Amino acid sequence: MGSSRQTHSQEVLVTDVRAVVATGRGRPVEVVTIDVPDPGPGEAVVRVQACGVCHTDLHYREGGISDDFPFLLGHEAAGVVEAVGEGVADVRPGDFVVLNWRAVCGVCRACKRGRPQYCFSTHNATRPMTLDGTPLSPALGIGAFAEKTLVHAGQCTKVDPSARPAVAGLLGCGVMAGIGAAVNTGGAGPGDTVAVIGCGGVGDGAIAGADLAGARRIIAVDTDAKKLDWARQFGATHVVNAAETDPVAAIRELTGGFGADLVIDAVGRPETFKQAFYARDLAGTVVLVGVPTPEMTLELPLLDVFGRGGAVKSSWYGDCLPERDFPMLVELHQQGRLPLEKFVSEEIALDEVEQAFARMERGEVLRSVVVF
Structure with a gap:
């Protein structure tokens, strides 16, 4: 070697x-x-x-x-x-x-x-x-x-x-970032509705985390049908192909017209962040875990930020503490739960x-x- x-x-x-x-x-x-x-x-x-x-x-x-x-x-x-x-x-x-x-x-x-x-x-x-x-x-x-x-x-x-x-x-790295974005940063819990935009490794980690936390409805959003199929394997109850339909409207339709309690942007682009922002319920939470590039900027009406309430957060490494989270998640995997x-x-x-x-x-x- x-x-x-x-x-x-x-x-x-x-x-x-x-x-x-x-x-x-x-x-x-x-x-x-x-x-x-x-x-x-x-x-x-x-x-x-x-x-x-x-x-x-x-x-x-x-x-x-x-x-x-x-x-x-x-x-x-x-x-x-x-x-x-x-x-x-x-x-x-x-x-x-x-x-x-x-x-x-x-x-x-x-x-x-x-x-x-x-x-x-x-x-x-x-x-x-x-x-x-x-x-x-x-x-x-x-x-x-x-x-x-x-x-x-x-x-x-x-x-x-x-x-x-x-x-x-x-x-x-990626799987922990996603699980942590849902559980640690987003605080997903039993009965919540959760939407995840972007279903690569981080996004599917967020879906798995939301499922582990007991979310009752998990909506996966992507433009790739193959990735949406993958998302179902990790607990997505509904999928939205953003290449074919407006994801904000679709998420609202799937949540009684209100929007999701938690929306996670696992892409990290201004357009996906805006989708996440407007796809959440009043007083809901938006979590940015996808990493933007330095030249990207975001413009939102400040009144919307105020009027929609809730929380807008970024998630670094899923806000994890490795010595606490890694052994626990490995144990859950060994038990067949992750x-x-x-x-x-x-x-x-x-x-x-x-x-x-x-x-x-x-x-x-x-x-x-x-x-x-």
Whole structure:
């Protein structure tokens, strides 16, 4: 899987592993050999067992997040802790973990107010992984399209080791963002009506979360008939093809003319946000979990914002707390109450990531998962 060697310049033990790297804006990704150092204080090396192909990785490749190339891609991952650095007590070698990008600091103003899910100073590893001596920028501080990766120990969340890595790892990003948008941010509960606009991985996560919370009516909205079929597998009771009908009118018709109690925009565009805003009931809640691009702007009549009441929220990572939410959701999956396995469209090899990006853009898969 890799080889260890002692470097003479820094006297740090490094391991050579295969990994997927984006070397420049818009260029096809490459499978290369990178150096992963031994963990420093507070850090852990994780042997990656599976990693989902998320749209965020494609954003990195396209330069849509930053220009800090080269990027080590991959972040929806599960694996086994192989080594830990000085001062690490919460995880140890042999632990099965899901990686997260919210390793809370415990000391920022959000943490001190008892709201660690909004931590403003999350931790990442400080020792760099490198390609031919050049430091790599790990996607979301993780970089898990690699046989091994170096992370902060707080990014390792222990879960039931009997769970399949290809399934458990999906909680590391998109699926958790969706479930959390419905349950944590949106507060979906028994008897609620919930509409979800955009039925990719995040949107279907929101549908699964609403179903888990006991919503009585879950309306899935998309322009792709295949995605609407997928949405039914996660608990959608009704579907609306927005390419054929006005989604606001359709949602209102399905809710007695009132609108939904909770509408989740899992697309993140001005037009879908406006649909979500006007498709909710008076005093209902709108949650934005789809990520907009920097140039997007929104214009709404301020009187409508006031007059419709309720709440307009954005959801960061599903407002999750990994140490609380990951083990619970894995347990619910193991009990057969959360169908995480249905998110996995295909299992692929490391050198198939570029092709998986293309299938994702064409809407042919819900999630491709690299399995090592």
